Amino acid sequence: MNFRMTFPLDTLSPAFQHSDQILLLGSCFAEEMGQMLAQHKYDVLQNPHGILFNPTSIVEAMNSYMDNKQYTETDLFLHEDIYHSWQHHSRFSGTDQAQVLAQINASQNAAIDRLKHIDWLVITLGSAYVYALKENNKIVGNCHKVSNQHFYKRLLTLEEVVTGLDNMMHRLFFLNKKVNILFTVSPVRYIRDGVAENNLSKAILLQAVHHLVNKFNRLHYFPAYELVIDDLRDYRFYKEDLVHPNELAIKYVWEKFSEACISPASQALQSKIADIVRAYHHRPFNPQSPGHQQFLQQYAQKVRILQQEHPNLPLAQELAYFEGR
Template sequence: MQFHLSFPVDTLENAIQHSDKLLLMGSCFAEEIGGKLEANYFDTLINPHGILFNPLSITHALTTYLDGKVYAKNDLFLHDDLWHSWDHHSRFSGTDPEQVLGEINRHQQQAAAQLENADWLILTLGSAYAYHLKEGNRLVANNHKVAGANFYKRLCSAEEIITSLDNVMHRLFFRNRKVNILFTVSPVRYIRDGVVENNLSKAVLLQAVHHLVNKFARLYYFPAYELVIDDLRDYRFYKEDMVHPNEQAIDYVWGKVVEHCIHPQSQLLLKQLTELNKAAAHRPFNPDSVRHQQFVASQLEKVRKLMQEHPELQLHKLVQQLQSQQL
């Protein structure tokens, strides 16, 4: 008997490899998948603006990287004794404006450099709802717990999202002629907007993304949303809040990413790296035993050999982790 609906997932023609540079932006689901890529030693930069939910904020952030924007104190505002940026997630907020600006601009430089040389830009769109400050009609990426009366909320149209992404992609393709763009729509359910409203928002995002993917070469869609909503389709694959996919769901989607988006050669590397990570994390009953010391030495030899064969792999932390177990 079949207890869930499975469907074919398109495999990327030009699959992701360990030698590629990746920039991931978007909702918290982008951080989940980005974390998996990072843990498997891909050259990955994740959300340099912090979590961004709506596509207009994502395109604004991309524009600041292409423009080489440097944020100044007048780009910040003070609320509840913390300095914030309307363009950034609250992870950048702090009591010292100079430190806040230093961290923001450090990430700006990293993002601009990564985007300039990126092989893949992976965008996870979370919601088609955008929030604007009433004063000045300014788009905000995060409300930073400022009173809701200061904002108005609106549902972006598919046409508006298409135009915004279209404009920034033309600029990007002019600057970086090798970059590919992989779109996903987040399976996180933003029920604070309302269940009906969340479904409407996702429908707008899907319409916009598929229009762009059908229009441009080097644009692709990975069905993370459909894998959770239609394939798994069960609340046991959500956390207690019934909003965010749980570890089982994330691992299931990650498995599909590996199968359909990662180059076969890198898939083989993933298996080797998984075994080495397990070996480095292993804690024996007697770490000083001759047997364990021989085991650690053999694993170090495997890591060094892998680094020689694949110089793009940054395995120095893995080496240090193993070396820390040697006498």
């Protein structure tokens, strides 16, 4: 008897490789996958604006990179003695206006510099609900715990989502002739919107993404949402809030992502990197023991060999540890 519904995944072509440059944008689940990629030494830049949930804010962030936008004091507002940007996550917020702008523009410039060279743009859409300022109808990327009385909330239409993403991608394809785009929909359940409302929101995102993927050859879809909602389909795969997938679920999605979206050569390389990373994080009871010293020498040699074969892999930190530097 089967107690779970599993389904086959199409193999991505072209597949991800360690030589690729990758930009990830979107919800907190995008960061979970970005961290897994970074842990396995892929060349990633994730969420230069911080976490963004709705497609309109993601599109605005991408357009700001293509416009070479630099943020100024007029893009910030002061709330409870802290400077924020309506377009950015609160990780950029702070009490020093100049420092906030410096952090925002440093991240902005990293995205601008990378955009022309990326091989993959990964977009994870979280919600079709948006919050707009009543004073000017501007959709915000983050409300920064400002009172709800300053916003109105609405659901984006399918046409709005498709049109915004479509226009942004046309600009990107003109700027970068080689980039592929991988869409995912976050499996995080935004129950603060209501259960039925969350399902309606996800339905709009799924319909928009599949409409676009069927329209362009360079667009792809990875079913992270379906893997958690339809395959795992159990609260034991969620954190205590019953909303966010837990570590076990994230690892499961990562395994499926690796099998479907990463080239066989990079999958083999991933295994070697994972072994080195595990060894790097291992902390012995007796660091001075002969056994541990031999362990360090063995892994230092493994890193040297891997660096000779793949000079661009960022393994300097691990090598320094194994060499006792």
